[in-house]
Amino acid sequence: MRPQNEENDRLEENDRPVERPNAMERRHFLKTAGMTAGLATFLGPASFRGVEAAVSEISDLTPQQAARDEGLWSEVKQAFTVNRSLINLDNGYTCPSPRVVTEAVVRYIWEQEQGPYGLYVQKARDQESTVKRSLARLFGSSPDEIALVRNTTEALKTVLYGIPLNPGDEVLTTTHDYSSMVSALRNREKQEGIKLVQAPVPLPAQSLDDLVGIFERAITPKTRLILVSHITYTTGQVFPVRRICDLAHRYGIEVVVDGAHAVGQLDFKVSELGCDYYGTSLHKWLSAPKGTGMLYMKRDHVEKIEPLYGPARSRRYNPRTSMLKYESVGTLSHAPFLAIGEALAFHNAIGSKRKEERLRYLKNHWAERLQTHPRIQVYTPTAPEMSCCIAGVGIDGVDPTGMRDYLWDEHQIQTSRGRYDRTDSSRRWVRISSNLYTTLPELDYFCDVMEDVASKGLPEPYSGYGPAED
Numbered sequence: 489m490r491p492q493n494e495e496n497d498r499l500e501e502n503d504r505p506v507e508r509p510n511a512m513e514r515r516h517f518l519k520t521a522g523m524t525a526g527l528a529t530f531l532g533p534a535s536f537r538g539v540e541a542a543v544s545e546i547s548d549l550t551p552q553q554a555a556r557d558e559g560l561w562s563e564v565k566q567a568f569t570v571n572r573s574l575i576n577l578d579n580g581y582t583c584p585s586p587r588v589v590t591e592a593v594v595r596y597i598w599e600q601e602q603g604p605y606g607l608y609v610q611k612a613r614d615q616e617s618t619v620k621r622s623l624a625r626l627f628g629s630s631p632d633e634i635a636l637v638r639n640t641t642e643a644l645k646t647v648l649y650g651i652p653l654n655p656g657d658e659v660l661t662t663t664h665d666y667s668s669m670v671s672a673l674r675n676r677e678k679q680e681g682i683k684l685v686q687a688p689v690p691l692p693a694q695s696l697d698d699l700v701g702i703f704e705r706a707i708t709p710k711t712r713l714i715l716v717s718h719i720t721y722t723t724g725q726v727f728p729v730r731r732i733c734d735l736a737h738r739y740g741i742e743v744v745v746d747g748a749h750a751v752g753q754l755d756f757k758v759s760e761l762g763c764d765y766y767g768t769s770l771h772k773w774l775s776a777p778k779g780t781g782m783l784y785m786k787r788d789h790v791e792k793i794e795p796l797y798g799p800a801r802s803r804r805y806n807p808r809t810s811m812l813k814y815e816s817v818g819t820l821s822h823a824p825f826l827a828i829g830e831a832l833a834f835h836n837a838i839g840s841k842r843k844e845e846r847l848r849y850l851k852n853h854w855a856e857r858l859q860t861h862p863r864i865q866v867y868t869p870t871a872p873e874m875s876c877c878i879a880g881v882g883i884d885g886v887d888p889t890g891m892r893d894y895l896w897d898e899h900q901i902q903t904s905r906g907r908y909d910r911t912d913s914s915r916r917w918v919r920i921s922s923n924l925y926t927t928l929p930e931l932d933y934f935c936d937v938m939e940d941v942a943s944k945g946l947p948e949p950y951s952g953y954g955p956a957e958d
């Protein structure tokens with residue numbers, strides 16, 4: 489049995505968004521209870537209710553105004569258990585979970601380990617249906633259009649390997665799409681004679697029209713599938729997915745979206761995108777437990793996409809029509825999947841749009857300062873429709889791998905290894921991705937270090953790195 493205590497009761501309540509009081513009712517409750525920001529702190533800085541109370545205090549602000557309300561974000565920061573002896577600007581890899589999520593995983597593991605697994609698994613599946621309903625509500629789909637999988641890799645490779653293609657068929661993607669997805673398509677090129685086409689991404693893109701244009705120019709009568717990142721892993725460029733889907737569908741081309749970075753970072757519904765397939769990692773911007781992801785597919789496509797691990801036979805579902813076939817990967821721990829519920833409750837308590845605006849605000853805080861420096865290039869446009877929290881930044885003549893190692897070794901600032909624009913090797917960058925728990929002083933310190941390197945260069949041995957290292 490799941491241990492009962494006050495925190496669990498609260499979380500279970502919060503897992504059922506339909507039954508939760510609306511913002512006005514909550515505000516009323518907090519006001520009549522005499523609750524102020526001070527009292528929110530009294531509830532305990534790491535408490536989930538502390539975050540809800542702080543949000544309630546600013547509920548009359550627009551999301552853009554709320555993004556600047558340091559009182560709110562101070563409360564949110566305390567909900568994480570991150571290591572403050574370093575500065576983590578590599579949240580694009582995965583995002584740490586808030587305490588409520590980590591504690592939930594542990595609770596669910598204890599329950600699972602009571603055994604026997606056979607009895608537990610049915611209950612876990614039932615509870616996963618509840619999680620799926622909440623997830624589908626956030627994502628804007630029906631629960632039976634999504635499958636819980638382990639990550640974006642599993643979600644997208646299911647589609648990229650499963651979709652029937654003939655020799656000569658073309659799959660169109662970009663030079664900034666994720667290398668492991670590109671490798672899957674390269675494998676099909678070698679084994680089945682399909683053709684992979686990678687359209688070059690302008691760096692930085694001047695407008696969303698530019699980004700639609702690269703697809704428009706590369707489509708041919710043989711194009712069958714487009715793979716596009718909702719947000720690129722390279723520079724955090726946001727792609728106009730709706731427009732690309734509309735374009736593709738005019739030619740009868742299906743679109744698979746790599747949404748690794750978009751769910752939990754951007755406020756959107758899949759119905760607004762109109763894509764055929766969507767894969768994401770919930771352990772990234774939703775801060776769900778590691779090893780959790782989601783695959784979405786339009787109902788009409790389910791029959792033709794075989795699961796990665798072969799056709800499934802089941803008494804539980806119809807493998808022709810059910811997304812459950814993509815969840816059939818053998819025995820696994822259900823604890824991380826159940827705790828997606830707590831990650832959703834935490835995310836919903838903040839609100840998708842508020843979170844998106846805060847993440848964008850943090851990126852702009854450092855990017856707008858650094859881009860005024862004559863030797864520093866920010867490779868990601870700051871226009872709100874073009875980017876959110878992730879951006880690429882480089883210093884003229886400074887190798888990004890050296891820069892990344894220097895930032896970590898000498899300043900304990902974790903960033904992601906930069907890369908080179910293969911069409912112009914003078915353009916090099918590191919990728920910066922902060923998160924809700926990042927403080928403005930941490931970003932200011934990062935800017936100080938970057939400006940210092942821009943004026944003095946990197947010291948030895950970091951200055952010796954070159955393009956050959958990439």
Ligand SMILES: Cc1ncc(COP(=O)(O)O)c(C=O)c1O
Nearest residue numbers: 581639640641666721746748769
């Ligand atoms: C754009 C993009 N797609 C896919 C992936 C793979 O994600 P995962 O390792 O969670 O499967 C990543 C990982 O960073 C990514 O950045």
